[in-house]
Amino acid sequence: MSSTCSASTKEITLEIPSLVRVYNDGTVERLQGSPFVASTLEDPTTGVSSKDVVISNNPPISARMYLPNKNVLNHNKVPILVYFHGGAFFFESAFSEQHQNYVNMLVSVTRVIVVSVEYRLAPETPLPAAYDDCWDALKWVANKSDTWLLKHGDFNRVFIGGDSAGANIVHNVGMRVGVEVLPRGVKVFGAIVSHPYFFGSKPIGCEAVCGHEESVAYRIWEFVCPNGPGGLDNPLINPLGSEAASLDGLGCSKLLVCTAQRDMLRERAVSYYEAVKKSRWQGEAELFEVESEQHVFHVHNPHTVNAHKMLQRFADFLLRYN
Structure with a gap:
């Protein structure tokens, strides 16, 4: 017994x-993670509409699309932002309450179409599956596969963006854009790498003091990519490592790197920005840092003053070149 x-x-x-x-x-x-919520037509607070679309059945990839307030559109074509959510590659969702609230605010401030990708999560589906899913989603957008995109989207102003793990995906998808052609001649104009989850086997900055091998960032990579060659120096997590491809291969012409003063990964973001600037990449890179804030503060609470400043910075980047 x-x-x-x-x-x-x-x-x-x-x-x-x-x-x-x-x-x-x-x-x-x-x-961690918030409950799933349904999409909405004309959100009562922002006027933003959202709907869910299937990108692929095998593998299962979907997205939640967001359209600005109809009074803002006025028959004008607006930029398209393909967005990859954060959550350490193993939690959160494009359909979660937290991300619904955040992207509603993002679209309300920036006035762009957002395609928020629902990619497969580890550990049930370890990396690199998430990267492939997000690449397939970007190709789906480039194929002009939805009526909202066809009617309202400016395919000369396609951006990719994400926060934390999503920002990591942005970099890796951006490198892939540099070597592979998207359908219909569509190009990625710009990228937002916000509070990126980058790491490496050797500590930098405060990591040596804070406990590099005991850090959450260290343990997460082992969890989501257990069989990845090179461990923490795999180019997927360490874009500045010896095995990483040259950053001059980034497949966009504009780059915005964002971080926060108290972000535990701040030094990684700043080092990435500086390395891009020093490379032979022919684009224009910018760095934006918010004082006295922590990692992805603007996603957790998009209604604060500092979060609004950050969203306004996104808006400036996305709309400046219209």
């Missing part, structure tokens, strides 16, 4: 405190 009970006991085999637990029966318990 006791041996049977012992054999069936559910035990934790892996845990990143406050983030995730994996059990010996294979189940995954995500300890």
